[in-house]
Amino acid sequence: MRKTLMQKLNHCLRVGDLPAFRRHFNLQTVYLRGLEIAPVAGLLPSCEGGDDVVAEFLHQNGLRTVGSADIAGWRPLHYAALGGNVEVLRGLLEKRADVNRRTWKDEPMFGFPPWMSALDLAVFLKHQGATRLLLEARAHLNGGFSPAVMLAATRDNADGIRLLCESGAHPLAQNLLGNTTLGCAGGLAAAEAIEELVVQGRPGSLDLSRALFDAATLRGGTAELVHRLIALRADVDFQSNVPRDYKTLGRLVLAAKSWQHRRGRTSALTAIAYHMHGSTPLMQAIRSAQFDGAAALIAAGARLDLCNCRKWTAADFARGQSIPHFLQLGLEGDPQLHFGIAGSEDLKAQSLNPEQVARAGRQLAAYSGTDSVALDSVLSSKTSRPLANLPVHYNFGGSSASVLDSVYGSAIQ
Template sequence: ESSGLSRAIESIPAYIAKSSFFFVLSPVIQSSGDQDTLFGPGSWSERGWCRVERALRELSPENSWIMIKSQTELELVASPVGAGGGGGAPGEGVFTVAGDKRKLAPILRQTLRRKLLLSLKSKDLEAYRVLLNLQSVTFRGLEVKPTSDLIPGDPADAAPGGSESRSPEVAHFLHQNGFKSVTDSDSRGWSTLHYAALGGDPSLIRCLLEEQADVNLQTKKDQPLVGLASFVSPLAISVFFRHNEAARLLLAAKAKVEGGLQPALNLAGISNNPEGIRILCHAGCNPHTTKDIFGFSAMEAAAGQGQVEAVEEILRQAGGRVSSWILNRALFLACCFRGGKAEMIHRLIEMRADVNRPYPFKGFSFEAAFMVAKSLQHRFGKVTNINKISYHSSGARPVIAAILSAQYEGAAALIAEGARLDLPNKRGCTAIDLAQGQDLPFFMTEALEGRTGECKHVAKAALEHSYFEV
């Protein structure tokens, strides 16, 4: 039996690699055996084996996957390993049998090694460098030795002039990453220090800094393989991937805490890195004034991704004072993206966000221009989640955003807290109108007919199981 189980586990990567489609079936439902237990995208993303399957899919040639939330609502996810829409590292997931982590570790390492070799064979150095240096994130929580010897040869012979001016550690890093010098960058402006920040090894970063790597150099282009926009610094990358010792080292080397389209503080909020938020604020970041290019604060960025711990830390660093403007925007954004879970909704309302306040727009801003552009795309037939929400956002309450994004746990929590379903947006549409045509969970159908008891029960159950996330 044990041998059969081992063979079954070993076959998972092959099955996934041969699959044209990868579906995650995760509607919000109550357990038939325990009505106080809820299942959905959040419970799926917390399970260790589900994370393993997702990671293996993201390492396969066809790396996108589809999350089915209901008969009428689905989401296409094209995220890189460890950076996207399906939860965190496999080793940090929940396993019913603790020993399963030991079984999956070599499978995950073997699959990643194969992906690295394929990237080298196809001369895709960009993907190779990202995956090579992200191993510390991919294998987080597992006892796995990272792959570090794929490129043969002596590093001392790889660069003109030998390696007398470099440490062996730096020489090995440059050789395995295909760089000739510490000051090299790729076509996206990602330097040796940016890639070292992906891995988060303080010793390597220290050696690169001693070799005069530019601590404040920003990238030139976005990097979809790690979900980052252009103009990010090594410090921002470090806190985004929760490499906090590396962040301290970069700050000691005079790294700037501000700057970029996505400031380091916002990225620490998005990735739920409370320690990183503390480090940045102690180094001079101001949670009241730090904003990204769209004008979003770290509080709004963290809430939009459902990162409760980050929101709590930002509140502490802000001295317990956050404006109602920010809180109301944070509540709406939580319902637009991945923050629509009862725990986040409840906490923001405790902080005095208003469940029936329309989304507060900033006039003449990058955000407003972006929303207008997405609204026009929706009007001319390009229907995506963000286009649909942008089109209906003017004058919309959070419950409208939650229904449009199919975050039904969040919608239930809002209704339990007194959200009204009859308030129209500026296009004259109410939450009841926009829910028409959706295949809704039973508790939402009840609420649309004026019976909110089931929504209150769902919200209570979700709060008692705070791991649940939509």
């Protein structure tokens, strides 16, 4: 790994890409996190007066002054925040580096948008010590495209969220488009961040429902997260309302992408925008092929007859997709397949005796085509277990799904 890093750093120097060299050089603490590998201290001999950590930092990064930006729009404080070195950051601040100066160019290779502050970078990269120092220096909590707490949420940085909220950050803040912090955490399956945001912000049903929708839209639509958000009072039949849910800039972006979709310039993003208004979490889970989450939504009682603004139902989103058999049964409203477990607190409190578990297992095997031998570990249970404590997962047609709960409804009848 160290050899690979050296090759990358030398390549950046050979081609004259100093901003890329600085990013990779300072991101070593992130690359090597959890590994017993010492980072590269520098490619240049130490400068005179090597006890000055700021002078050494500037020297090794090819930077001249504390306050000037390079051609990429980044200042020394931004590069120091990448590495999270508290001593260097403190030295730069003592030399009057502006803690609230922001980058003015994006860096898509690393997922950094423009207008990032040193605090944004520190929380994004989970440098908690650097975060504390920058907050003590009165770094602004908002000001870029997204508030700092949202960047922490996208990285599942629960500790960072806690530090920011202790300094006055609003845990349920929105970005310039209108996306919510809780929704971003849901969309990226940031489970620890969601739990911390719930504690800090005490979100209402609308915020939780938007998080459920965003989870199904992006890549957070797992059965576990769906169950958790519904348990927190998310509406399983929530329908997106663009004028209500997005700011003016967000509505303009969605309108532009929807127009592109109608003109035939289709992509995943244009499809989302085109079908956004009126869509439900179930529709989005099927569109994004998160079939375990879709099954969990049906299990929680999601309506199959709701239509979005294009008059599409959940079943319309399944057209042209190879969906698992158990989900097809759910979309067809098969009366024999009871999806009444997930999200029901009364049923979650119940226990199944061994005979009921066996009956559920046989039905699951019959519906899925799975060999019932694969369920032996469950069927051989001799004691009752709480329904919510049966985390059994199987693979159906290449899609991992928590569908054992889907047949428990009939077993306890």
